Amino acid sequence: MGRQPCCDKVGVKKGPWTAEEDQKLVGFLLTHGHCCWRVVPKLAGLLRCGKSCRLRWTNYLRPDLKRGLLDEEEERLVIDLHAQLGNRWSKIAARLPGRTDNEIKNHWNTHIRKKLLRMGIDPVTHLPLQEQAVPPAAPQEQERHQPPQQQRQEHQQPQSDGDLLPVIQPDKITTPPPAQPTAVAAPASNCGSASSASAGSAAASVVSPSCSSSASAPAAHGAEATEWPDPMYLFGMDGIMDDAWDGLFPDGGVDPFDGCYPGGGGGFDQDDGWM
DNA sequence: AAGAGAGGCAACCGCAACGAT
């Protein structure tokens, strides 16, 4: 299938996002949601590809994200879910409201994996390492931990560093997220409006505890999840919303999505759905 | 105080899946 690149590689900026870019993207998505990611950077005035915008949004800018290290409860849940699901980070993330697959994946690779190794547990199979040395003697045990669809590609992670294990401080392994003063009240408009909207398609699996009837959301996440990620504090989103993108769309308040709205009007349906 | 090394995290890449036409 002749796949086209998601964007023209030429003239597309890569690398770390600047505060200004974040501001543009967040403001745009909160105002309009995303019709399709491909056009988001154009309409938001960004020299990024849509894919990059989507990643930035889902992994960092979404208002319902929790920030900071996973607490012990979450860590236990991740380990448990990993034992069941393998490297299905998105599935795992779906069970941890406010956490992204990327975040969990990183945390696993940097913290949990080492922690398990130090405990003598194979982070891939969740079996004691001694048993790993022996030829796979307990297939039924493997099956218990690896769902069928998993078995095709699991065990690909390098297990080489088991012997050169860095010593990490216990407090590095699990540290409760720093108590952030909720300085800026999460905009009420956040709920049921554009933000949850855009989180809807991509992040639908990650329920927004603050805004939705989080189906499978374990308790004790709600309060923190309502906090905005740091960039939000910096931006002063009120201004963005008020300005209605006059600055970015000089035609004077013309909704760039006018041609995009199926019904010509608003941007979202009640299910956050553009798509 | 400076340099080297290690660790952690954000972002990118490429493939697969899915829906639309």
Next chain:
DNA sequence: CATCGTTGCGGTTGCCTCTCT
């Protein structure tokens, strides 16, 4: 049914920060 376009996912990389010497 085949093709195309978009989104989602998992693996990997590169840079920045922190720690140690």
